[in-house]
Amino acid sequence: MSTSKKIVLKSSDGHIFEVEEAVALQSQTIANMIEDDCVENGIPISNINGEILAKVIAYCKKHVVLPDGDTSSSSKEDLKDWDAEFMNTDQSTLFDLILAANFLNVKDLLDLGCQTVADMITGKTPEEIRTVFNIENDFTPAEVEEIRKENQWAFE
Amino acid sequence: MPNSQLSSKLRSSSKRRRSKSKRQKLVPNQPEPLHQETEEEQEEEEEDEGNGFKLKTSAKHGVQPLGNLYFINKGAVNVRNTGLGNLHVLTDELVLEILALLGAAHLGVLATVTKSLYVFANHEPLWRNLVLEELKGEFFFTGSWKSTYVAAASSHKFESSGESVLKIRDFYSDYLFQSWLCANLEMRQEWLERDNIVRVRGISVEDFITKFEEPNKPVLLEGCLDDWPAVTKWTKEYLTKVSGDVEFAVGPVEMKLENYFRYSDGVTEERPLYLFDPKFAEKVTVLDSEYDVPVYFKEDLFSVLGRERPDYRWIIIGPSGSGSSFHIDPNSTSAWNAVITGSKKWVLFPPDVVPPGVHPSPDGAEVACPVSIMEWFMNFYGDTKNWKKRPVECICRAGEVVFVPNGWWHLVINLEESVAITQNYVSRRNLLNVLEFLKKPNAKELVSGTNDRENLHDKFKKAIEEAYPGTIQDLEKKAEEKRIAEEQKVTFWDAATDSKSGAFKFSF
Numbered sequence: 001m002s003t004s005k006k007i008v009l010k011s012s013d014g015h016i017f018e019v020e021e022a023v024a025l026q027s028q029t030i031a032n033m034i035e036d037d038c039v040e041n042g043i044p045i046s047n048i049n050g051e052i053l054a055k056v057i058a059y060c061k062k063h064v065v066l067p068d069g070d071t072s073s074s075s076k077e078d079l080k081d082w083d084a085e086f087m088n089t090d091q092s093t094l095f096d097l098i099l100a101a102n103f104l105n106v107k108d109l110l111d112l113g114c115q116t117v118a119d120m121i122t123g124k125t126p127e128e129i130r131t132v133f134n135i136e137n138d139f140t141p142a143e144v145e146e147i148r149k150e151n152q153w154a155f156e
Numbered sequence: 157m158p159n160s161q162l163s164s165k166l167r168s169s170s171k172r173r174r175s176k177s178k179r180q181k182l183v184p185n186q187p188e189p190l191h192q193e194t195e196e197e198q199e200e201e202e203e204d205e206g207n208g209f210k211l212k213t214s215a216k217h218g219v220q221p222l223g224n225l226y227f228i229n230k231g232a233v234n235v236r237n238t239g240l241g242n243l244h245v246l247t248d249e250l251v252l253e254i255l256a257l258l259g260a261a262h263l264g265v266l267a268t269v270t271k272s273l274y275v276f277a278n279h280e281p282l283w284r285n286l287v288l289e290e291l292k293g294e295f296f297f298t299g300s301w302k303s304t305y306v307a308a309a310s311s312h313k314f315e316s317s318g319e320s321v322l323k324i325r326d327f328y329s330d331y332l333f334q335s336w337l338c339a340n341l342e343m344r345q346e347w348l349e350r351d352n353i354v355r356v357r358g359i360s361v362e363d364f365i366t367k368f369e370e371p372n373k374p375v376l377l378e379g380c381l382d383d384w385p386a387v388t389k390w391t392k393e394y395l396t397k398v399s400g401d402v403e404f405a406v407g408p409v410e411m412k413l414e415n416y417f418r419y420s421d422g423v424t425e426e427r428p429l430y431l432f433d434p435k436f437a438e439k440v441t442v443l444d445s446e447y448d449v450p451v452y453f454k455e456d457l458f459s460v461l462g463r464e465r466p467d468y469r470w471i472i473i474g475p476s477g478s479g480s481s482f483h484i485d486p487n488s489t490s491a492w493n494a495v496i497t498g499s500k501k502w503v504l505f506p507p508d509v510v511p512p513g514v515h516p517s518p519d520g521a522e523v524a525c526p527v528s529i530m531e532w533f534m535n536f537y538g539d540t541k542n543w544k545k546r547p548v549e550c551i552c553r554a555g556e557v558v559f560v561p562n563g564w565w566h567l568v569i570n571l572e573e574s575v576a577i578t579q580n581y582v583s584r585r586n587l588l589n590v591l592e593f594l595k596k597p598n599a600k601e602l603v604s605g606t607n608d609r610e611n612l613h614d615k616f617k618k619a620i621e622e623a624y625p626g627t628i629q630d631l632e633k634k635a636e637e638k639r640i641a642e643e644q645k646v647t648f649w650d651a652a653t654d655s656k657s658g659a660f661k662f663s664f
Contacts, residue, residue, distance in 0.1 A: 091242045102250060114250070117243075118257035126269045135241030138270050143322060147268050150320060153310040154264025 008042035015050030028105035239272025248331035278320040293409035297419035353550035372561040380450040420475040434467035455583040460619040479569035488593035489580040498574025507563035
């Protein structure tokens with residue numbers, strides 16, 4: 001068994017993470033840097049802190065595709081459960097994960113995060129949506145009337 | 157004569173705008189951030205054609221670029237953020253990515269939550285996707301994608317068309333502003349001025365081959381379409397009539413011409429749907445009889461493959477603003493593009509010069525031109541002014557044909573509604589290149605327009621051998637001779653100027 005290459009990542013607050021190349025490659029951003037051969041001294045990730053970076057790495061570890069094409073030891077269902085649990089967190093962390101996945105270009109994690117937020121919107125009334133995301137209604141009564149008319153079809 | 161038609165169009169459209177209430181100006185050539193006068197400032201100002209960008213409508217919902225928040229309304233609150241609550245930390249693109257996952261009804265509900273979500277949820281590209289996914293090519297365009305969807309979904313039951321008309325103050329977003337801007341910008345005069353392509357009329361086929369096809373240079377040919385019935389007959393009404401219920405390829409869907417023209421007549425967007433059909437002549441056979449391949453391009457070697465040949469001819473119909481961003485034509489073929497009605501702006505770069513803003517992958521399989529055509533002109537066209545290797549540019553009008561040599565990068569934008577025909581072809585001048593291209597290991601991804609990509613090289617070569625025995629060997633021999641001659645030329649001069657003796661001497 002050959003020793004796989006390790007990639008060193010440094011978070012914005014100075015935490016060091018050593019990850020297997022196969023894990024790191026799930027980030028298209030890092031994959032490009034590896035291809036361009038600029039990872040010798042570790043990769044500084046200046047806009048992601050240690051807490052979030054650790055989570056992203058945990059996700060990538062769980063979802064790594066082994067060289068022989070096999071996805072980790074978990075079955076598809078196990079992965080789904082794990083993902084659901086992974087997404088079961090406060091909004092601040094959730095949005096940070098989405099931003100991190102966007103920056104590092106980890107497509108599956110980004111899709112997962114966006115779908116999670118979409119699910120938080122689907123099926124809710126406007127008032128419920130405001131409550132969930134801590135939003136204050138800024139329409140005047142006259143505007144409310146007009147907008148409601150415009151989108152009446154959506155409420156039927 | 158040439159410029160009068162175009163400039164009067166620009167003049168007349170600007171006259172229309174003056175009579176409308178609000179006309180906005182932009183400071184041109186400004187890097188970040190964008191700046192736009194607010195409605196108050198505008199109303200005080202005089203119309204000034206010289207400096208400003210010409211715009212087709214006023215900003216949807218009143219979205220302003222971030223520059224206004226930083227420089228004009230300093231300290232003002234950005235309604236975008238307050239209206240998103242916890243979501244405000246996400247970028248505009250991410251918010252839209254989330255909204256793209258919602259069904260239409262949920263999007264409609266979201267629009268009533270706050271002003272900010274109203275703007276996001278009414279983003280036209282979201283509704284375009286919903287229409288194309290659910291209605292496919294059957295949609296009845298009513299002026300905007302949202303109202304088109306609502307009309308179809310609600311069967312016209314409701315009083316409101318669903319059209320979003322509320323003006324929102326204090327919403328600042330570069331992404332949304334840029335998106336609206338690119339949809340509404342008209343081509344600036346300075347982007348249209350350079351017209352340096354060689355124009356010829358009535359040259360012989362031999363001249364065309366030696367002066368343009370062989371050296372692989374673009375040229376604009378005048379007078380080739382004089383005999384085409386299409387030039388006088390192909391109005392929208394005529395085309396609609398002869399096509400009847402036939403559906404043409406439009407982006408991801410297929411549409412009847414009547415429905416397509418209803419859309420193209422009423423639309424203003426950054427990347428309009430473009431009708432581009434490779435089977436038009438088979439679908440509506442009368443069209444085949446109303447045009448003819450110009451004499452210069454009659455040699456068409458892929459024809460040896462008969463029905464198994466890759467796609468090779470397209471009818472192209474699109475509104476002002478539609479077109480193709482930078483690309484190289486497939487299979488290493490050459491092409492000609494004839495404008496039947498309308499006019500097109502062309503920008504061409506030779507094979508070895510990658511246009512600014514374009515990033516092809518190393519194997520050429522992917523050409524990433526992330527910006528839309530309008531964005532390219534806004535952000536990259538200016539770069540080409542100072543380059544030594546300037547692009548070839550022209551405006552091609554009705555009755556004219558552009559020859560696109562193989563391997564050349566090109567970008568095309570319709571300056572007005574246009575109908576054109578384009579064909580790709582292989583002649584003997586280009587045969588070896590094409591065979592070389594088809595032999596490549598990743599031919600499967602690169603080769604286009606046929607179902608049988610991997611075997612195309614072998615099939616084609618075999619068919620050529622059968623139809624024109626010995627041709628390939630002849631061409632290879634000539635190419636080899638040429639290569640040797642080139643090499644010897646270098647050796648000759650190296651030897652002739654012997655640095656040691658300093659004397660000029662011959663050696664054979």
